[in-house]
Amino acid sequence: MQTAIYTAVGELVGEGADKISFPVIAERAGVNPTTLYRRWDDVNALLEEVAVAALTRDGESLPDTGSLERDLTEWATIIARDITRPERVRYLRAMVSARIEIVSRCVLTETRREQASEMVRRARERGETTPAVAQILDHVIAPLYYHVVFALPVDHDYAQRLVGDVLAMVGRRG
Amino acid sequence: MQTAIYTAVGELVGEGADKISFPVIAERAGVNPTTLYRRWDDVNALLEEVAVAALTRDGESLPDTGSLERDLTEWATIIARDITRPERVRYLRAMVSARIEIVSRCVLTETRREQASEMVRRARERGETTPAVAQILDHVIAPLYYHVVFALPVDHDYAQRLVGDVLAMVGRRG
């Protein structure tokens, strides 16, 4: 049931449908519209729920190359490739326009924060000097998502440049 | 006529109205809904038009303190205060979810780029070493907008920290 609904939403978003309403979703999912009206406050609420589910299901394994620079570069590149897929872009935009706020959005950031923490932890164990986790989020993740959301270009070189920048902040003194 | 419509949209967005439709806007503006249906493809098109107009009308004067660090800090703080206002947040979100894409969004970035360029130009004339304009956009502007759009906290300290970070990366790239 819920699976059918989530799938329907996913299909519609994937097709770039511009008029996503409860009746439309219900028909696609083969359920009664009333069910949707009763379970969710409005379309945005459902949309955000599905978006969170889709965006936090990572499956990407965390890079572990023995060097923070290579780890971050690989990680940023993977993310760049992932979030520029048209379907992902729509989910991100859907999340932004949804009203539910804070809580669910933090899930996204939290996933990234945990991943960054893990890479930093390993780097420090190796004796590398590293930027703060917050800096990685601010200067690698934020610009990537910002570019996607505002339809600015994102590619491997850009991801790499961001990583270079954030590492330069803690670079050798002098 | 157009003024009345823009004003109506502005009021509705400002009030946090969640159901902004042509009929609603029309009533508020004292015009016939048909006019709106005929002139704009859909509500998002109109919303984006108004959002661009509102977001690019800056009026903020560019800081010129004699030090890039102070200029950037002041600038970032002004922007932070500005874009966290509920009305601005809604406009930003509206822009993100609107479909019209690229062109109009670049107006936003371009304004910031010009401002950053000017401050950097002045700093270089004074003999300061500066980050690239692109770095300022990526590491100060992007994180600020990212935080606003994803409902993460933004305050003066955060803006200041971003400026500190971007200045820390100057001249340290390998």
Add this chain to the structure above:
DNA sequence: AACCTTAAGCAAACATCTTTGCTTTAACAA
């Protein structure tokens, strides 16, 4: 003035969304 063009108003028809009371189904516990 008479004409033409453009944009807006109006009203009716139409489509779609949303709510609601009631019925039905399915799962589970006594």
Add this chain to the structure above:
DNA sequence: TTGTTAAAGCAAAGATGTTTGCTTAAGGTT
């Protein structure tokens, strides 16, 4: 089995959004 509960279906009514053809007003041109 039987009773209970939670969730889904159904259908009808109501609200809202959207389209359309036609009329009216305003500006500019001959």
